[in-house]
Amino acid sequence: MNNIRWPTFITITAALCTAVFFTTFLIGGPATTNAAVAIDPHRASFGICFGPDRFTCVVDGDTIWFEGRKIRIADINTPEISNSGCAAEKRLGEQAKIRFQNLLNEGAFSLETTDRDQDQYGRDLRIITRSGHSLGETLVAEGLAERWRGYRRDWC
Known part of the structure; x- marks a missing residue:
């Protein structure tokens, strides 16, 4: 941590948080959710x-x-x-x-x-x-x- 300066640390942390937010809230969750759809592709109201x-x-x-x-x-x-x-x-x-x-x-x-x-x-x-x-x-x-x-x- 001594080699990383605070502005660089904050930038990296903000980028990671943005990526997690985007994945979770904007595209419907992590990739495992999309994999489950591929496994069971049908859904209907019977x-x-x-x-x-x-x-x-x-x-x-x-x-x-x-x-x-x-x-x-x-x-x-x-x-x-x-x-x-x-x-x-x-x-x-x-x-x-x-x-x-x-x-x-x-x-x-x-x-x-x-x-x-x-x-x-x-x-x-x-x-x-x-x-x-x-x-x-x-x-x-x-x-x-x-x-x-x-x-x-x-x-x-």
Whole structure:
């Protein structure tokens, strides 16, 4: 510090403070914030699907419409709502649908591809993640879904 004169020290300190202020307040924070956006590029407000016009909404716990594309969540299976085998399955299916809607609306997410692009019904097969963690796995952990094993389970 003996070799640096006060005017030089003040100039350097002011420049560093200006850079921190500019980064934090004017361009939205440090670079790590922008990296998070690149990791999870999608964000939307999901409603519950009603009627024939569907663009961005939740059908049930493992099917959504996103930007006009019908997507089947590839890593889970949830109880059926429309063709349920019993009242308990329908109730659990409704819970899964509402919980999945809430999870989707909590923030940005990614759509990851699987070994197949579409299923036999023409739905896009995707795993939905946030910060690298599957939202479907959250439903599994909460007892509202099971991991997809290639067939549907009897929930009754």
